Each structure stands twice: as C-alpha cells, then as structure tokens.
Amino acid sequence: MPHTRRKTALIIGSGFGGLSLGIRLQSLGFDTTILEKLDGPGGRAYQKRTPDGYVFDMGPTVITVPHFIEELFALERDRGMLAEPDYPAHVLTGERVREGESGGPRTRDYVRLVPILPFYRIYFDDGTYFDYDGDPDSTRRQIQALAPADLAGYERFHRDAKAIFERGFLELGYTHFGDPATMLRVVPDLLKLDAVRTLFSFTSKYFQSPKMRQVFSFETLLVGGNPLSVPAIYAMIHFVEKTWGIHYAVGGTGALVRAFVQKFEELGGRIEYGAEVEDILVTDDRGRPVRAPVGKRVARGVRLKDGRERRADIVVSNGDWANTYLRLVPPQARLINTDLRVKAARQSMSLLVIYFGFREGGRPLDLRHHNIILGPRYEELLREIFGEKVLGADFSQYLHVPTLTDPALAPPGHHAAYTLVPVPHNGSGLDWEVEGPKLVDKVLAFLEERGYIPGLRGRLTHLEYITPDYFEGTLDSYLGNAFGPEPILAQSAYFRPHNRSEDVRNLYLVGAGAQPGAGTPSVMMSAKMTARLIARDFGIHPEVRDGVPEGKAERPDQASEDREPAGVNP
Structure with missing residues (x-):
C-alpha cells in the first residue's frame, strides 16, 4: 500500500482562533504546529499568575454558546465533523442553564463551566442599575x-x-x-x-x-x-x-485556553512558545521568489525571528489582520491587500485595562461577576473614542470581579479584579506613558469615591495595567487596536477580511480580524469557517462548500464562492 504524506500546517498565534483551528486541522488529518510569540498560550486571552498569588485573565472573560466548545472537545484525530449540522436540534432548543454546571459531556472532561447570573449588572451614572439576565x-x-x-x-x-x-x-x-x-x-x-x-x-x-x-x-x-x-x-x-x-470557566478563561491546548496536543498537535514569526515565505508556483503581485503566489512556510525557516503545506495567521499583511507578507506578493488598502481600513478602539488585587473589607462587595459602569455621557463619549480619538473628561468601564465566583484566583481574604476602559487606538497620537498613569488614578479614585469598592486605594495589594502600547508592541496589533478591523457595515461580511487570502494561495486567516468578527464565539466560528475552506481546497470533504455543508443549507443564499480546489503544493 503506497505511503501518503500527511499534510502539514503552521498556525501563527495561539489565541482562541488558532487553538480552535489547530484542533480542527488535526481532526482533518493535518500535522499542525502552532507558533506562539509569547511564553504561554492564549494571545489576547493570556493568563497571568503573579508571585503574590493572584491570577488575572488578560483578555476575554465572557463565554457564551457552550455548544461551540463542546463541538471542539468532541473532535477526533482524522475524523473531522465539518459536514455535521452546525446547530443540532438539542442545541436549538436554547434552554438556558440557571444553576449548576454547563457545557456538554466532553467539555466536562477538560474544563468546568458554570453559568453566570445576571449576565451583567449595568450601573447608570445616577446610581440606579439594571440586572441583564436574558429573562x-x-x-x-x-x-x-x-x-x-x-x-x-x-x-x-x-x-x-x-x-x-x-x-x-x-x-x-x-x-x-x-x-x-x-x-x-x-x-x-x-x-x-x-x-x-x-x-x-x-x-x-x-x-x-x-x-x-x-x-x-x-x-x-x-x-x-x-x-x-x-x-x-x-x-x-x-x-x-x-x-x-453567559458562562465562566472555573480557574478563569485561562483554564479554557489550557483545555484547548490539552485537546490539541492529544490530537497530535504541537505548540512552540517564544517562536516569533518574522516573514511568511511566498514563492511562485515553481518555488521561485515573487517579484511582482501578478501570477501565482504560494505560501510555503515562515521564517522565524531567529532566522530559522519552517515549511508547510498551508500557513494560517491567527495574528492581527493588518500586521499579517503589512509585516509578514511581502508587498510584491499582494495585489488585493496592499499597504494602501490595509492602512485605510478603520481599526477598532483600544483599551486601558487595570489588573488589581485588594483585601476584603468589613462588608461584602455589592458587585456582580460582570459589571458595566456607564459614565454620564454615552453618545458623546463614543464619538470621542471612535471619531475624535481623544480622552474625555469621563469614562465608562467594564469591571470584572471573578473572585465573587471563584475565590481561588486570589490569596485568602482577597479579591482579584480587572477593569477595562475603552480608549482610542494609537492613531490618536496619545502618549500612554503620560496618559496611562493619570487615567489609572482617575479610575481607581472613581471606584472608591463612588462606593463601588469602598476604601479601594488603601486596600490595594497588587496593581498593574496595560495600554494600547501593549496591544501594539506585545500583541502586534496595528495601531494598538484591541479587536481588529472595526465592525462597521463597510467592513462586515464580504467587506471584512477573507479567511482565505485573495493574494497568496495556501495562506489563510482565522480569528477576530477575519470573518465573522471579534468575540469568543465568533472566533470559534471563524475557525470552523476557515477549516471548511481548507477542507474544500484540499479535497478532504468534497460535500463541504465554503460556508456550509452541501445539501444542508435551507436557503440558496447560504452558498458561497465557487473556487477550484488548490490541492497540495509540492
């Protein structure tokens, strides 16, 4: 019986998109390696453990659609489920879990999910609030x-x-x-x-x-x-x-990241940390250097910052869309995603996030797991952040206090929290070495003086923060954006970056910058969409078209582009 070489894949970045796609590619028969710049997995969902006993999720904390998670944990090596219904009947019943554990049986083999109620407590500036629970x-x-x-x-x-x-x-x-x-x-x-x-x-x-x-x-x-x-x-x-x-992974979002890593490695995948990618290697179809953005252009692998080259049949970027093209793909290989087009796209806002630990006080906190604290202005503040790109006199914030659900994230008698403040991205020209400390002081004073956390500054035992500079420098996000291209109408659906590169064959994208968009559930959806494109291009599941299994679309407008399979390049 002739030996068939296994197809190989390289994924740049181990965020939720990269890990979800890595699991799916292993289930489709690829040998997949994830290359991660940081010293641990997660990307934006990186989890930090401090020497003084605090655990902080650096990024996303809101988990919904547990079916998407269960689907990933149910996958097996070389037995991809891309042709199965996206929403089985038992999922579409949509009965919400109000107490106890949530997630399917395979999920519970890897991580414990618990429902959070209310979903959010939304505080208005006059002191009233709304408990948003979906009921x-x-x-x-x-x-x-x-x-x-x-x-x-x-x-x-x-x-x-x-x-x-x-x-x-x-x-x-x-x-x-x-x-x-x-x-x-x-x-x-x-x-x-x-x-x-x-x-x-x-x-x-x-x-x-x-x-x-x-x-x-x-x-x-x-x-x-x-x-x-x-x-x-x-x-x-x-x-x-x-x-x-809305659900919470016990141990923090980082526990879900670690569970995905465990599943990926059980299926035979590999992750390399400290492996920063310098370039995506692109040639013509005969393996020669590309000198102009015409003719066939094929991704052959990557070059790491230390000079090593890694070859693969496909390359997938789970990194920032803009910097994937601006920094990693040579300009002579780009006819569609040119510097001009990429730089003209509107990027999402950025964030200032304060991670802090504090001693419990004399009375329990009158807060919830997820708290939205709205400032005195709504429309005006949004225009300043997204349009004028200035810091206003006031702010709104998302205050996350996971130790109300999971005390193990802090030393005994303490709380771990973070508060997230939307701010302009670095297209603003703001100097965050100056503005960052000032805004941090204003936010902490607000939480204390308005009674959200009485006596906070005197109870602090840990304090650190990130600004748009972290997103730009550490996470390699163009202009320090926090969520990829801004999801306006002109950058949605067809007008959002495509999961299959229009410029380079065998180059794909996954994650917040690709379709359908940002947010943990959307990023997991993005992984399935990209996996379907790859499966079809390589003839693995001929019944699967770009967006939906053949014969399973209930309406004709669910079909997507018709493109010849790419096959495996020699």
Whole structure:
C-alpha cells in the first residue's frame, strides 16, 4: 500500500482562533504546529499568575454558546465533523442553564463551566442599575421600574431582534462571504429586517429612555464595535446571550485556553512558545521568489525571528489582520491587500485595562461577576473614542470581579479584579506613558469615591495595567487596536477580511480580524469557517462548500464562492 504524506500546517498565534483551528486541522488529518510569540498560550486571552498569588485573565472573560466548545472537545484525530449540522436540534432548543454546571459531556472532561447570573449588572451614572439576565419576565419588571413607557417597545424589539438572530446567526453565521454575489444574495433580507441601519438607531426605534437604549446597545463594545456605527445585525448578540447564557470557566478563561491546548496536543498537535514569526515565505508556483503581485503566489512556510525557516503545506495567521499583511507578507506578493488598502481600513478602539488585587473589607462587595459602569455621557463619549480619538473628561468601564465566583484566583481574604476602559487606538497620537498613569488614578479614585469598592486605594495589594502600547508592541496589533478591523457595515461580511487570502494561495486567516468578527464565539466560528475552506481546497470533504455543508443549507443564499480546489503544493 503506497505511503501518503500527511499534510502539514503552521498556525501563527495561539489565541482562541488558532487553538480552535489547530484542533480542527488535526481532526482533518493535518500535522499542525502552532507558533506562539509569547511564553504561554492564549494571545489576547493570556493568563497571568503573579508571585503574590493572584491570577488575572488578560483578555476575554465572557463565554457564551457552550455548544461551540463542546463541538471542539468532541473532535477526533482524522475524523473531522465539518459536514455535521452546525446547530443540532438539542442545541436549538436554547434552554438556558440557571444553576449548576454547563457545557456538554466532553467539555466536562477538560474544563468546568458554570453559568453566570445576571449576565451583567449595568450601573447608570445616577446610581440606579439594571440586572441583564436574558429573562424576559425579569427584563419587563426592570423596565417597568426604570422606564415604564418602554414596555411596549421592548416587546417589539424582542420580536425583531429574534428575527435578526435567526437569519443572521443561525442561518448565515457560518457563511464565508468570499465574493460579491454571496453578499448581494442576502442584502434584501437584511434590508427587510432593518439590520443595516446603525445599532443605536435601531434600538432608538423601540426605546425612548436613554437608559434602555444603552442597555440594549452596549454589548458591541465588548467586541470592539461602536454602537453608533455597527450595523443593527449586531442586535443578535442579545439573543445569542439570551439563548445560551453567559458562562465562566472555573480557574478563569485561562483554564479554557489550557483545555484547548490539552485537546490539541492529544490530537497530535504541537505548540512552540517564544517562536516569533518574522516573514511568511511566498514563492511562485515553481518555488521561485515573487517579484511582482501578478501570477501565482504560494505560501510555503515562515521564517522565524531567529532566522530559522519552517515549511508547510498551508500557513494560517491567527495574528492581527493588518500586521499579517503589512509585516509578514511581502508587498510584491499582494495585489488585493496592499499597504494602501490595509492602512485605510478603520481599526477598532483600544483599551486601558487595570489588573488589581485588594483585601476584603468589613462588608461584602455589592458587585456582580460582570459589571458595566456607564459614565454620564454615552453618545458623546463614543464619538470621542471612535471619531475624535481623544480622552474625555469621563469614562465608562467594564469591571470584572471573578473572585465573587471563584475565590481561588486570589490569596485568602482577597479579591482579584480587572477593569477595562475603552480608549482610542494609537492613531490618536496619545502618549500612554503620560496618559496611562493619570487615567489609572482617575479610575481607581472613581471606584472608591463612588462606593463601588469602598476604601479601594488603601486596600490595594497588587496593581498593574496595560495600554494600547501593549496591544501594539506585545500583541502586534496595528495601531494598538484591541479587536481588529472595526465592525462597521463597510467592513462586515464580504467587506471584512477573507479567511482565505485573495493574494497568496495556501495562506489563510482565522480569528477576530477575519470573518465573522471579534468575540469568543465568533472566533470559534471563524475557525470552523476557515477549516471548511481548507477542507474544500484540499479535497478532504468534497460535500463541504465554503460556508456550509452541501445539501444542508435551507436557503440558496447560504452558498458561497465557487473556487477550484488548490490541492497540495509540492
């Protein structure tokens, strides 16, 4: 029996996208190596352990759609499940877990997930708050208390957001928009659903109260989107959370990262840490250097910063989209993703994140696991961050206190927390060595003086923070963006970076910068979309088209671009 050489893959970056795709590629029969610049896995989801006993998740902390996680843990070597339904019937029942453990049986072999209620406590500047838990009855009671005139509007919003969720997430969520025709086929439905106007304008149709408009539009900030600019299709986030809940991985998000690493390595994958990629090696189809952005261009591997070269059949970047092309792919190999085009794209905002530990006080904290603390201005502040790119006099923040759920993340008698403040990216020209310490002091003073954490500064035992400079310098994000290209309409679906490079054959993208976008569930979806492209290009699953299994699309507009398989390059 003739020996068949196994196909090889290199993935740049071990974020959720890189790990999810690595698991899928191992299940498709590839020998996959993940190259990670940092000394541990996770990328933006890196977890830091301090000498004084604190554990901090550096990035994402909101976990939803546990089915996506269960699907990854259920994969086996050389037995990819790309042709299976994306949402099996038992998943579509959408019954939320209110207590106990969540996640499927395979997930529980690797990590413990627990549901979080409320999803978020949203504090307004006047001291009132809204516990957002996805329960329509609870929501109605709170609207009745805060904005009774908006009750009828909530019923209409609930109906219309559900329709957007069913079409935009359940039906089109895994569609790879690889050509204009694919996009044009869905435009009539999006117009009918009124999903192309801005999200804030959409919510303003239903709610008169500024508080309710904020409650039902703030979530896009957690994926880098300005509610004043993102299309209303993002109203589906409300139903994603309502349907599957918000969950926490015991041990922090880092525990889920480690579980994915364990699964990847069990399937035969390898991770190399401290392996920073300097260049993606691109040749013509005969292996000669590429001298102009014409003809065939093929990815052959990568060159590491230490000079070593690694060859593979495919290369996938889980890194920042803009810097993947600007720094790693030579300009003579780029006809579509030119410097001009990439630099012209709008990048998401950045973040200042303060990681702090503090002693427990005389009384328990009156906070929740996830807290959204809104400042006195909403629309004006968003315009300053995204448009004018200046620091305003006030701020809003997301305060995460995981030790309310998982005390093991801090020494006994202490809490570990982080608070995240949206700020402009480094296109602002702000000097974060000057502005960072000043903003940190303002935020800590606010939390103390407004009574969120009484006596905080006197109880602090650990303090550190990151600014846009961390995203730009350590995470290699263009201009220090925190979430990739800003998810405006002109950078969504077909207009968002493609998961299969238009410039270089056998080069793929995965993660927040690719389709469908940022956010932990979307990044896991991105991995499945990219895996389907690779499977089809290499003839592994001929029944799988770019965005959906053949014969499993309920509507013709779920099909994607038609492209000849690439095969394995010699």
